[in-house]
Amino acid sequence: MENKCGEWRARVHREMRRGFLSMWILWALKKRGAKMYGYEIIQALREKSMGRWEPKAGTIYPILRRLEEKGFVKSEWTSPKTRGLSRRYYKITPGGIKATETAFSEWKKMMVGFKEFLHELFGIEEVRK
Amino acid sequence: MENKCGEWRARVHREMRRGFLSMWILWALKKRGAKMYGYEIIQALREKSMGRWEPKAGTIYPILRRLEEKGFVKSEWTSPKTRGLSRRYYKITPGGIKATETAFSEWKKMMVGFKEFLHELFGIEEVRK
């Protein structure tokens, strides 16, 4: 029972993240301005979400590849000059910037829609945070 | 160009809905109190979202089946006494009510987290390494 509830919670959490992660990463690249590499993004998300979320490598690296396939980021493999491991740096493209804005616009519409939906259908004020 | 942007928009829209639809439907059943049938739910969502979303039968019916598999709703096939088509009526269970609250709690956490994430990562202060 408790277990099933936990599973449900985890599943809800997981499914709710879908569609947001790409947006978050594109956003990070856009606002940061500079190029970032995968491991750096993983750590940034972990730190900035303050323990709310532990992004996994198997989640982030595929996202970055997909974003590159779509032309939203461009990557560049760099060998360190003095020491350290090689890194693949990602940089957002103009298309990526546009995609970020599109995604945010969709997100906002959905949130507004969700609140209005709840309000209209059920008169829930609770939702207004 | 325009096409690709449209595809991206549609994909974002689609992915963002994941994890919300079950919650919406459970919520509708919970707040409505009474039992509802699939077609009714589809129409209610269409009307109440005011054209923002056109829920499809192929989306809603499978959701209802899954919710029943999880024990969050119970269904009952009813033949009309006088006239009209037979309908499968759904009613939320105590487990479903708990699941609704769980999902809403997760949703709120995620929204708050998202806002804080954006503020912290991209606020006035320069982002640290």
Place this chain on the structure above:
DNA sequence: CATATTTATATAGCGTTGCTACATATGGGG
């Protein structure tokens, strides 16, 4: 020196889900 941990990237495969497309069937209006 040897070992363990951290840094860094990558992919195969799983499960869930929203959606398209299609199938089936009844009721009512013209």
Place this chain on the structure above:
DNA sequence: CCCCATATGTAGCAACGCTATATAAATATG
């Protein structure tokens, strides 16, 4: 009778978050 609305359902696709696992070099620890 024909057409649309009503009403339910499933097969199959595509996307994506995640687990598990692999690889390899750098760095820390004993």
